[in-house]
Amino acid sequence: MGLFTDLRDSISRAVDRMFSDAEPKRIGIYGPPNAGKTTLANRIARDWTGDAVGPESHIPHETRRARRKENVEIERDGKTVSIDIVDTPGVTTKVDYKEFLDHDMEKEDAVRRSREATEGVAEAMHWLREDVDGVIYVLDSTEDPFTQVNTMLIGIIESQDLPVLIFANKTDLDDSNVQRIANAFPQHETVPLSALEGNNMDEVYSKIAEYFG
């Protein structure tokens, strides 16, 4: 029994390795709007490939299409881990174009932005059910993590048995509270960072290699 289990495990590990050599794991960067997902995706892509993924903005729903950066090779402890990173639109259960009017946008542009945002969120949910092998869940550590969207998304990710890392972003800000995030999701590992300033990126890459390598 034990022998058989060991054998089966080592075969499945070997198969996993064969596939991970053939195809890099696709890691989805998820989280609420404005958490810093694109800033993180850009930093990872710039650090290891030299170019960026997409535009960042303080206006929510800047990312309205899932964007993929393929074959990002991260070197850790003499090993190379190859992943595809997918930057996704911030997930929400509501979008009101009127909120964009506060950001000096004409109605027509605001309506278009909200329509693109809703399409993007629908697409991101689809990716999560079908097309990702692991998730980096990014949260703004100055904000309350106990939201229904966060709870639901983490529940959805768990139900798919995907490996997940929680990133507590924006630690450079005074009211950042990493512990509050760690307390909200004690079943997962929380990694503090500032994607904007590039703080704690060593640990970020070690954890990515450990979880998704």
Place this chain on the structure above:
Amino acid sequence: MPEVTPGETGDGVQIDLISGARMEGLTSMEKIRLILDGVRDGNIVVLEEGLSPDEESKLIEVTMTEISPDEFNGIEIETYPHSQTGSQSLLDRLMGKGSDKKLTVIGPANQIETLHKDENLISALVSRK
């Protein structure tokens, strides 16, 4: 449990309480349709037993495809997991025994200013039209 529909009286708010038994025979898409039809009529929908993670994911996806300017802004949603403690509160009884069953409250985003969640209290502050 029957559906409680007090009926819309002028500026009142209708609450649809949907029992686990009512949901049991439905497909995922039928459940989502039932919820969104209620919410789009301006009602607050209370699910005795909630949705599975997969259904929640589809609910978000379908909600997104139905949002349209000046008409429907999406939903607010809160869930109440089954209490781990032995105490049988009203909500515990409402929710039955299954530990993954969770009372879920869903309402139209434009009408619910805050769907406030507490350990054993649901208060929906509804702005009346």
